[in-house]
Amino acid sequence: MNPFWRDHPWWLRAVAVAFAAALVMLVQLVFPSAFAAAESVMGDLSWRLGASAEAERRVIIVDIDEASLQKLGPWPWPRETMARLSERLDEAGAAVQAFDMAFDAARPGDAALAAVWARVPVVAGQVFSLDPAVTPHAGVVGGALAAAACPAAAPVSQGYVGNTAALMAAGTAVGHLTPRTEFDGVVRKVPALVCHEGRAYPSLALASLWRAAQGPAAVPGAGAGADWQVQAQRPSLLADLTQPAWALVSPSLPGIWVPLDAQGDMRVPYRSQRSALASVSAERVLSGRVDPGLLRGAIALIGTTAFGMVDVTATPLSAVSSGVEVHAQSLAGLLDHQVPYAPRAALAWQIMAGLIGVALLLALAARRRGAPAKRLPIAGVLLALATYAVAVAMLLLQNLWLPWVAPALFMLLAATALATAEHALTRAQGERLSAHLIAYLPAPVAQRLMLTDPSGSVQVDRRNISVLAADIRNFSAFALHRNPLETAALLHAFYCIAVDVVEQHGGVVENVVGDSVLAVWNAYSDCADHPLRALQAGKELLRATRSLLARPLDSADPPVVQPLALGVGIECGQAVVGSFGPARRRAHTALGEPVGVASRLQHMTQDLSMPLLIGPQLAAQLPKQGTEHLGDYLLEGMTRQYAVYAPADWVDLVPSEQLWSRATTSSRSAAVDEPPFSAPTSAHDPQQDPHRQHGA
Template sequence: MKQHALRFAAGLLIVFALIGHVLHRYDVRFIDTLDALAYDTKIRLTMPRGVDTRIAILDIDEKSLAELGRWPWDRARMATLADTLFTRDGVALLAFDIVFAEPDESSGLPVLNRLGKSDLQDDAQFQRALPGLAAQLDYDRRFADALRGRPVVLGYYFANQGASSGAIPPPVLPATAFGAHPMTLFDWSSHGGNLPALQTAAGRGGFFNPVIDFDGSVRRVPLVTEYRGGVYEALSLAVVRALSGDAPLALVFDDPADAASTLAGLALRTPRGTLAIPVDANGAALVPYRGRERSFAYFSVADVLAGRVASGALRGKIALLGTTAPGLVDQRATPVGEVYPGVEVHANLIAGMLDGTLRAEPSFAGAVQALAVLIAGCAMIFAWPWQAPARATLLTVLLTGCVIAADLALWRYRAWSQPVASLLLAIGALFVLNMSYAFFVESRARRRFTQLFGQYVPPELVEEMSRHPESYSMAGRRAELTVLFSDVLGFTAIAETLEPEELAVMMNEYLGTMTAEIRKERGTLDKYIGDAIMSFWGAPMEDRDHARRAVAAALGMRAALAELNRTFAARGWPTLWVGIGINTGPMTVGDMGSTVRKAYTVMGDAVNIAARLEGLTRHYRVSILVGEATRLNAPDVVYREIDRVRVRGRATPVAVYEPLMTNDTWAAADAAAREPLAQWHAVLRHYRAREWDAAGRLLATLIERDPECGLYVAYRERIAMLRETALPADWDGVNTFDTK
């Protein structure tokens, strides 16, 4: 140890120097430059490219200036432009990346007013004509009239110098909305707004201040900012709110119960649900650039006014009025271009919010990076001296690759922006000092991996996962998965008919058989809840076919149960009837619980729906029910639509289906075997059209063919009840269930 003391001291000096930068005790411009370079590279490598046609850039370009004259144009022309866009072109919304700060005197109206009060005050004819002229020549009022009552968002800006001018809209939230949480938003001392008449007519508005990084590039834009006791919204956020019916804005904190936590995001409560918008501690969002300049549809304003735009080209689009003309100075340096139109920055933010693709830089990113530097650095410092050079080089390459891979994975799958330059510099600098450590022992990692996942997933999956253990984690994450719930119907009554020993043997055989079917389809066993089974697909190992495998497992469970019941009958045991519910959707998966006990499980709204579907099997007297998302993601199965239901906790109806057999089996069936499915779907059509007699006749035919089908009987009973019920005019055939 003594002979390596100098190396240890030098290594610790490097580690703690880098940690000081990571925790912002001081800034090292070289490291900031590397982080910016890494961020820009990830943006360019992963941007979707292509043209987003939902948003149209109305460009005040050089062509427009050549045809229409120098900027600013008179407000009469702007009024004509607004009227044209809404009445002829049918845009959904119009936003201005421009400030109309000064009155328009180009019409000569102020001169006429002065003459009316001086040289021509005694000219009766002039005095009679003046009011009519004023109505025609008050271009600001004409522009205000063109904005009034329409979905329009005006732009304005904040500053920290000079006096305020113009009007701005009221704040979207009071500063008191932060409660006891620390204020970390950008603050300003003045603003540059629009003429009061224009702002009053438009109603909405948003600021367009970007954040200029140390290298002059625009990578993020504040979506909310604090000004004189209020919280104001950015132009892009105002557009998204306007499209969502002026949805109310809420602040989301890291930990609402902790007064020391900082702003973590925004939420729009729209009629279609809550739209989450991640922001950093300054209320700023990273701009999700989709490509280089002109990643959105551009239309010259001159062409719009001249009617040279193709009919319908702007209909239903979000129109942003901005400029690319060099002389009007609205060009930005960005990761995707050194000269990039400022209006397109807003377009990228709007598209990102609508698509839910905004990336977050977590408030704990610095702490995570500092901890990573400390752990990796200390490990390398005290292990590298005992490694051979070749092995040290190999391990360094592997460690560097893992850091880069983890960063890319967070970027791609968790939408996180995590600075990594300090960590990579620590690895590189410590390698130069020729220190190495054993990163991990493969056999030990595999044993630990087996301990973590072996009780949940099939052994063959554990073996496959252990080849790349760095790719898997039990940490909580958000993913689209498929979850399955199964439960024995009437289990309490069954249990009362058997001795405890017999019941234990029976349930072990049942659970073992059902679990084998789940594992056959590579499912992750979540838990047993008495006689109920919960399992899911798509985690910890990613599986694009998770929905198909879950449905195949359910069909296998149904077939295996039929065979198992024959065995039980031979022993004199009761027959088991099982209900299975399957649903696909976004859910949180990971190791969850308390310090006493944890479990690798899933939770979320999609999980709750699966549990409710399992409960609905009793009502419809079928063995399996799946949700709409599962059916769409498992198309190689023939389904029977069962109903459209509204379950507790959800206002939106959910279509539910029963999987019958695979497409191959269905294709091999004869026409007689296929006929009942077509007749059943005809029953549903008559039922939803309130054609009770037609539905009843078809049901009678189906029941005669298959009197054991509980679904047919259930619908016959429901139709009999509805015949005696006075249904409202807007009855939509949706069945509402208030119980869980």
């Protein structure tokens, strides 16, 4: 019985696809963060490939670098120095001064710094601890949103490092500096809001953007209480496909829309190369050696890159960056309305991508031409790369962060599973075709054909072979008066017996036509005793078919229908065996004198009333006592006489009823002086016998 899948390939392909999908889900279940981690790492590559070299002048980094420390002394600087830096920045026209640092310890000069901050647009920094086990309480927190409620998705902090009460007394705007450090230490997200004691506190980028929209602080406290609020999301299929989990908007900043993920984080858009971020040394600002137009209208981010200042951060663009660069990239993305986000229906995107990919793979698998088992893995790799390319394009062009690893892995696994299925189908079909081919051609020929390309040239081998030709006598008349199904059953049984007998004796059935069988020995593999094997096969074939052919005649058969009998002719000699004809229609056969002689001897068996006749070359290869010379005959179509032999034990090959019939015929023949067991009378007259020229 054939396997179900071999006759129903689409079931096998469906199982392969289902297996790939189950494997992807299993991987996601066992390693829940693996896909997100892979997307983050490959997303870093996307940022590096798409980062712009265009200079960013709206956000300027004021760098407390090594040169500044050498000129002005080690950190921390006196508060008076920081106050003077704020004054210089204000004089240079900075729209907002955002400090990537917190002043948590009270020091002399706090009043001077607070006085400057009270009249210039400043955003101070503060740090929240998102680790429940780390709960510092240093300084004072400030800058909570005006909204009383804390968004449910915002992370909650129990500890903080703020600024001194003196600096917060003037209502200074504050933004938190807390990053989201991922599994590999890279900062890719920043919590937009952090909840502490029921109040929400914005990030430094959000607070700075909001503070810039307020203009110069004319009155103390103008910077307190940013009005960021959660935007209401209307659930719908289209919105789920294109909108974030939630977003922030501000009445003070119409047109600014901050998309966030389900954890309340803003993905940092690293769209500018590090070299594109404008930076100026703090000591140059303090000494007045700054281009007058550099800071005018810009947001000044005061941070540090000096060695040992403990503000080293890994970003997608570099393993060693300063934390101030994260805020600069965030501000630039907010100003450009290019903050990437994952849509609410990210799963739908993954399913659609997977369905499209598997549809293409199934279409390729359905094409039986072109070796799909080999092309499917390549197609899977190409589809996975295409999925990543689409994700990169959507990120850089549409600010959509689409999960792509799961569908890409699904395509790879589906391609591999389908390739395995197609290989199994191809192998099964090849085995089936091979079995059919061997049924119509000699097995060695079929196996050789399966390993070579079609050819239109003559492909033959010259060998010394033994040939056996067998034919059912009186079969044509029998078939005319019998049911076709009965005739077919008889032929089927005869073919099966002939093939078994020939193969058991080391031969190969070369051809089967009508009620005739042609078999050869030593044609495809060496066989030293092939003449003896051919003779043994001929004898065995006569014995094996005796009961099959000795069936009684139907009473309805006309008198002209004679009993069935088998005639066998055997000869050996040089012949060619091979394939002939054009590549689109080939024929395989054996050609040569032994083939013709064996065939004609088989026809003579009826004339000589012998079941098996042997040619002269094969008889020469046998012991003399094993053969009986019947005479020299001119075979039909031949130009010379051939000695014809019969096996010495030919009597054992004739059924007993035929021997009785022949004995009766012999008795009648003796009355007219005819030899027993001979051909018809005319066959013994050299002038009338079409075969014989000289008697034995």
